[in-house]
Amino acid sequence: MNTVIIPVSRRGFLKGLVSAGAFVLGARVLPLEALAAAQASTAPWEPSVYLALEPDGRVLIIAHRSEMGTGIRTVLPTIVADELDADWDRVEIVQALGDKKYGSQNTDGSCSIRDFYVAMREAGATARLMLERAAAAQWNVPASECRVQLHTVGHQASGRSAEFGALVTAASALPMPAKEELRFKQPSEYRYIGKNVPIIDLEDLCNGRGTFGMDAVVPGMVYATIERPPVLGATLKSHQDAAALKVAGVEQTVVLETTGYPVGMKMLGGVAVIARDTWSAIRGRQALKVEWDLGPHASYDTAAFKKTLIATARQPGRVARSGGDVDAALASATRRHEATYYTPPLSHAPMEPPVAVASVKDGKAEVWAPTQNPQAVQSVVAAALGITETDVICHVTLLGGGFGRKSFPDYCAEAAVLSQKIGKPVKVVWTREDDIRHDFYHGECAMHMQGGLDAQGKPVAWLQRSVFPPIGSIFNVEEQYGGGQLNMGWTDVPFAISNFRAENGPSEAHVRIGWLRAVANVHHAFGVQSFIDELAHLAGRDPIEYWLETLGASRKLDAELKAQGYELRGLSGQPQFVPDTARLRRVVELVRDRSGWATRKTAPGHGWGFAAHRSFFSYIATVVEVRVDDDGTVHIPRVDMAVDCGLIINPDRVIAQFEGAATFGAGVAMVSALSAQGGRIREGNFHNYQVPRIHQAPLRTHVHIVETTEPPAGVGEPGVPPVAPAICNAIFAATGKRVRELPVGKVT
Amino acid sequence: MQLTLTVNGTARTFDGDPAMPLLWYLRDGLALTGAKFGCGTGVCGACTVHIDGSPARACTTPMKSAAGKTVVTIEGLDAAHPVKQAWQEINVPQCGYCQTGQIMSAAALLASTPKPDDEDIDAALRGNICRCGTYQRIRDAVKKAAGVTA
The missing domain is CATH 3.30.365.10 (Aldehyde oxidase/xanthine dehydrogenase, molybdopterin binding domain)
Structure with a gap:
């Protein structure tokens, strides 16, 4: 830099x-x-x-x-x-x-x-x-x-x-x-x-004085909630607002044009109810009658779509990286093993739903919003209003969580367009149901893996195929391949396996796809780190010992990745950021030693699992201890995470991010999943879209930081990917039941 | 219909929709924004306040149920309250959005159960979601405020 x-x-x-x-x-x-x-x-x-x-x-x-x-x-x-x-x-x-x-x-x-x-x-x-x-x-x-x-x-x-x-x-x-x-x-x-x-902000946050987007107030503002298309691409057929207008406090309704393709970061459109306060806007919207032409994505059904993705993953896909001759090595291997994994769609569900205040007058817009990306607010709002970006002022409030959702400013465009149309400042409030049903989702993923072992149990062949609706689909409706998401834990697998091939099959997208904390690393780490654990058990070996042997000699991976068709570019290709297996080995050894892996107790229903993953230039290794009750309920008494994220400025905030990642990852592993039927997301609130609660979170997460002078790397996201596979590997150790589909819920 | 209630020690009169949840009266009506909107159905705890000393979800408490009651919000809980102090000493908040609700639930727990164990904490706080995943520090802070060792 x-x-x-x-x-x-x-x-x-x-x-x-x-x-x-x-x-x-x-x-x-x-x-x-x-x-x-x-x-x-x-x-x-x-x-x-x-x-x-x-x-x-x-x-x-x-x-x-x-x-x-x-x-x-x-x-x-x-x-x-x-x-x-x-x-x-x-x-x-x-x-x-x-x-x-x-x-x-x-x-x-x-x-x-x-x-x-x-x-x-x-x-x-x-x-x-x-x-x-x-x-x-x-x-x-x-x-x-x-x-x-x-x-x-x-x-x-x-x-x-x-x-x-x-x-x-x-x-x-x-x-x-x-x-x-x-x-x-x-x-x-x-x-x-x-x-x-x-x-x-510590004292303010503990006294109710932090100002989030939900708390923003502008003099003279009115409140809006919006009935949005229930299916991606649905268009408004008709609406009746007579009953809504009779609700006390409701001032008017406004039709917002529905989005054309590609959806990008644009607002979705729909029918807005404008009222003098939030409650009246919510009540008025409940009284709206809206009919939609649902369009082709009404076919989306997650149960059927899952079968399609798995079938695609079982077929050859586009080769993203290839070394050696995987097919010949699989054919000549002493033992072969295969497994198919599936992870469901996920929603960000930040505790503060999307919300924005906008005031538009005289061709200029002012927006107050919890946004991760204020410049995108400027460009998306400007495009929606037909003004120039520099005429959009974006004030950034505190964010009540983001996790990637709040870098998409569709909600800011809604407030701005409504303000432009009615000539008053407008606050658009998303309900939780709006948030979960109109997210930019983490798409589902199917992965198919094949491995071949030699007579000593060493992996000599590894084939992996990943299929998921890509983020690129929101910008290009034709896009069915993973693009940059493949470089998140898929093409950059660090193992020294002489015959290795990574593929990616095509997938349609039926909802808006976006980036969620750690993005494709989340499902890719689950597939790769589960499969290496399966091979270790097949070979009758200690999972960490086997993992380290498969990692191979300490080396930087740029040359071998390039030779296999994946060239590290830009920042990823700079020497200090090239994947370094010595740093990976160090965190694996650290978590092994600090967690007490070697002297772990084994008892029925009690197990330890391991996973390690590099993402956002940081190296993370995780050991998880689980206890599984007779009724299949999984408890997570302890998580250990060894972290090499380069130079650290504020150790406490780094530790906090990894504690949080352990909980976020536990949610991915255990409870979080969306389903769709008729193109609509069925879940709507925290009673059916579950995220971890205090009794479901790891009881104690120990974060072990590697002291290093390497340049600062990622902290917010890289803790998440290894958690779910480590939990599932621990469940296998505890029960003998291999998890190949998330979330686990209860072990049955 | 006019109804009266006490909010953070001040007598208030409300003559709007008696079905309006207390949360929106506090936030839109009184500009007390410390209670947060997270779910609207009483399942996330971000809006937790004390009504007559007991923890309550303001988002599912209609104004007619709050009539005649004494409401305390995060703004009305003493800044020197041991729970608020412990939260700061342990650096609990990440984004902080849910923490006002967490603090109100924790303060209510300690009022009824001065020396809670892990099960008491789970029972009192399982209704409060933290998406950042600060639960470990929440647990530690509750114990610190209670003067029990972790």
Whole structure:
């Protein structure tokens, strides 16, 4: 990552947020190849982070990423504050509006620290150096003798010191230092990095003062709920709103055009009921009568579709990666084994359903929303209104969970279009039923695996086929193949098996497909990590020993993946991010040793399971202990997770993400599933779309962190994929029953 | 029909739809947004408040049932309450959306069961969903607030 730091005018950037005397710094993240061109050109500069120092001593740091529970709007600013050596108590964090000037704000893909760590450090180090130089000039001493310590510049020899605020004016007039001049703190000097700085919202959240999208209020706003097409692509045939309009508090109904294909991130359309408060809008909608032409996706039935996917998975598909001669090796193997796995569709179900407030007037829109992607809000709202993106102001509230759902701004477009049509600010509230029935779903997946073992039980052939409706289908209705989702735990399987082939079969999509926490890694890890466990048991071997032997010698995988037809590109191909089996081995050994795997007790109904998976450039190994009651109820008393996610800024928030991932993964394994009939999602609320509750979650999750100086990698998502297979492998150890279909529910 | 109730110590008069859930009166009517909307059917616990000292789901409590009652929301629970303090000491919240409901359920539990064990905690909090999966810290914070060891 290369960054350029240039002082920017306050005008247009931090307007209204900082005082006229403030010293404003910005950093810009540029790809390597663009660096030289940017430096040479006079093109407008588009910074990605901002740091402002006020004459009164306050330091303002802009959080340009969305806060949905990872702690990111605290943790990224601590990096700036640390390099600057600012006093955290005098730092104020300002949530950024959606603006391309910040670079990507799409808080998705577990990349916030990875992509912005260097930029944040450089911003802090630049400001620190300029403050030191400003003080040196005032005191007529060498800058090299001036040092910042906790919001103050000091000169030891003369005993002089000055607070940041007193130096702001002088510092802002200095030329920017070259990057080569910057001095970065040594790890021993870190004040906040590696420490557990509490999230800035902690006290507010515990006292009901956090402002989520659901809490946003704009003067004069009305409330809307929307009856949306019950089947993807359904169109409005007729509607009667007489009864709805009689409900006290209901003001009017508005028809929103239904979406054409491809659905993309657009709003779905439907019939909106506008009322003076939320309850009246909900009641009015219950009184609506709406008829739909359901269209072709009314054929969608998850029971039948599952059979189709499994049948496809049993047929040859497109080859995504191939090494050796799998067919010959399977034919000559001493033992052969095959298994077919299935995972159901899932909904994100963040505790805060989608919601947005919009005010549109004079051709400009202002939106308040819990969004992971404010720039997508700008583009989707602009397209829906027929205005330009820069005429859409997006305020990002706190998010009551996101998990990928809130990077699709369809709900923001609804509020904006309604506001445009009725001339008032509008708040669109999704009910839980709206959320579960109109999600961008994690699609179901069928996987078929075949393995061949030699006389010693070593795997010599491995064939895997995956079939699932792809995310690409929302942007291109013809798309039936997995695309980039195949590189999530499928083409990048790290095992050293000389004959290996990964395939992908085609699938139609009958609902909107989106990305859910860890995306395709979730089902791919379930298939791969279950099948290697099956082979270990077939060979009569300890699952972890067998896993490590199959992993093979420590090596980086780029060359062999390329030779087998999968070339790592972009960030994935950079040396520090290439899959490294030594790092994978280290977490496997760590979780084995810390969990007490070698001395685990075995008893009827009691079992331990293992799985490991690399995703989002992080390496995670998991051991799960289960207890299965006589009636088949599964308890999870203990989970151990060993984590190598590179350099860690805030250990407590990292541990929290992995604790949460253990629970999220337990939900995937045990309880969560959607079904569809007649094209409609049948579940609608938490009584029938289940997510884990306190008594179903792992009782205790131990997170073991590898201390490393590798670059920061993903944290929010990579904990999820190994959990479900580790649970299911533990269930096999406890009961002898192999789980090949999720969710488990009860073991029968 | 006019009805009266007490919310966080203040007497209130309501003359709207008696079927309106208390949640929407608190949120849209009184701008007390600490109780959250999560399900609308009483199955997620995000809207939990205390009615006459007992935990209740505001989203399924019609205003007519709240008549004459004393309602306490997260805003009305003392900031120094041991549950609120323990939640902060253990860094329980991730996104935080469900946590106000979790805290209200936990505070009600400790009022009736000062020294809860794991089963008591499961029974009192199984109605409160946390999608971020903070249950382990919720359990620890309840015990910390109760002064029992984990």
